[in-house]
Structures are given as C-alpha cells and as structure tokens.
Amino acid sequence: MAKVSPGVYKKVLRVREAYPFDIACLLMRFFGSMLNIGVVTMITLSGYSFLTAGLSSSLIALSIFVVTPRVSKRIDERGQSAVVPKAAAVSLLGLVVLIANVALHGPVWPLFVGALLVGFFPSPQAMARARWTYLIRSGRLGEAAPDLRTMFSYESVLDDMAFIFSPSISIALAAAIAPVAGMVCGGVAFAVGVVLLCTAKSTEPHPGWSQAGAAGNDADAADVLARTHYTRSFPCIVRHGNVWGCQFHPEKSSALGQRILKNFVNIVEEDGR
Secondary structure, eight states, X not given: OOOOOTTTTHHHHXXXXXXXXXXXXXXXXXXXXXXXXXXXHHHHHTTOOHHHHHHHHHHHHHXXXXXXXXXXXXXXXXXXXXXHHHHHXXXXXXXXXXXXXXXXXXXXXXXXHHHHHHTOXXXXXXXXXXXXXXXXXXXXXXXXXXXXHHHHHHHHHHHHHHHHHHHHHHHHHHXXXXXXXXXXXXXXXXXXXHHHHHHOXXXXXXXXXXXXXXXXXXXXXXGEEEEEEESEEEEEEEEETTEEEEOOOGGGGHHHHHHHHHHHHHHHHHHHO
16 A cells, blocks of 8 residues: 655645635635535525525536636636636626525525526636646746646645535534525635635736747747647757757557658658758
8 A cells, every 4th residue: 555645745835825826716615615505505494495496506507517617718818817806706796696585585586597697606726726837837936846746636635625624614504593604604705715816916827828938948939840739839840950859659650650750750861961
C-alpha cells in the first residue's frame, strides 16, 4: 500500500497569493453543493409538495447543465472579473425569487422561474484551477510553484469538503431556524465569495495568456514552421538555418507514421543539398 505524506500539500499552502481566490471559490462551492438538497428542504419544509420541490431542484440541475458551460466559455474569452459578477447577479436574483416566494408562500410558477435563473452559476472549481494553472505555468511563482498534479489533488479535496459538509449545514439551518435559513446562508457565502474573487485581480489570468506565452517564449516566431493546439498552442516543427526539430509521435500511427517520418527526412535532405 502506498504511503501518503501528510505534508504533500505544504508547497501548495505556502503560496499566499492563492489564499484570496481559494477562499472565495470555497465559499462559492458551498453554495453550489447545497443548491439541490437545500432547495428541496426549503420548499418541502414550507408546505409545498415533494413534486414541486423535485421539479424545482431538477430545473436548477438542468439550467446549470445547459448554462454553466456557456458562462465558462465567456469567462475564457473575456476574463473572470468581466463575466462572473453578471452571471452571479442573475444566479442570486433567481435565489431571491425562490426565497421570497417561499417566505410569502406564493404560487408555484415563480419557483420554477427562480430555479432557471439560479443556473447562471459560474463554476468556482474551474475558476480556481484556471488561476492556479496561470500562476504555475506563467512562471510567476518561480521555484515556489507546486506540481500541477498536486494542485489538482488539493483542489479536489476542497471540492469534496464542500460536497460533504454544505448539504448537511443547509438542512440543519433550515430545520433549526427557518426553512429559508439554509439557502440564505448559502447565498450570502456565494455573494461574499464573488466579491473576494473579483477583487483578487493580481492572480486573474487574462484572456489568451497561454497562447501569448507560447508564441513569445517557446521559440522565435521566424523559426516556427508548424504549431499544435492542445490545451495551449505550442511549436511542433521548427527550423533555424540547417537545423530542424519536430515534436510529434508518428510511431503510434503505423504505416501513416512511417510515411510522415520518411517525408520529413526527405524534405530535410533536399533542403540541405
């Protein structure tokens, strides 16, 4: 059995620049993880049917499934601070509609409207990992940079913490104080997290940073003959004078790979004559 070192995350925890956005995303995770069970608890304890509660929870899940990837794409294109406040405002508006309607014991249909709006939920898991990747791969942390796999493992621990604790916290608050208490607490945590994240601008990756880094740092642009786009853009064939270099693995492609190697050798030989 492999030994687990208790200090495996020490290098991650030494990166103080990450504290603001990791705390922010943890607060946002708590809200996201309590959404479904918290809404079901809030609605049923307020006297609505389990069918209504189940439909509301299902609409939230469906809305997140459809909308969140599009929100994430906009974040990649425009940056976190430009998109997250707007998406979070729509999501919080949906939560306010849900809580207000439940508190006033209003009709059923506003619950469904609120559930759909809550789905404009920006993914804190993706944003935290994006910031860590930016800090590590951009070289800003220097020798203090933790291993990327260790960082992903650490973030998974935070994911699990939110997933395990936040639903029970939501249920406990709703049962002990008031049906809406759990979701009010979650909404406040989410709002605080959004503010913290958007004020931590020094660690925010600017759109296109990985491509810009690849173009500027990997090789002289005049020497690049071909590029590969996988996670980020990087040179796969370069030439400087009579020196050629390539980055591909045609040995995995059988006869086609052999032809690629043969053609590459022929081009280099002909150019060298």
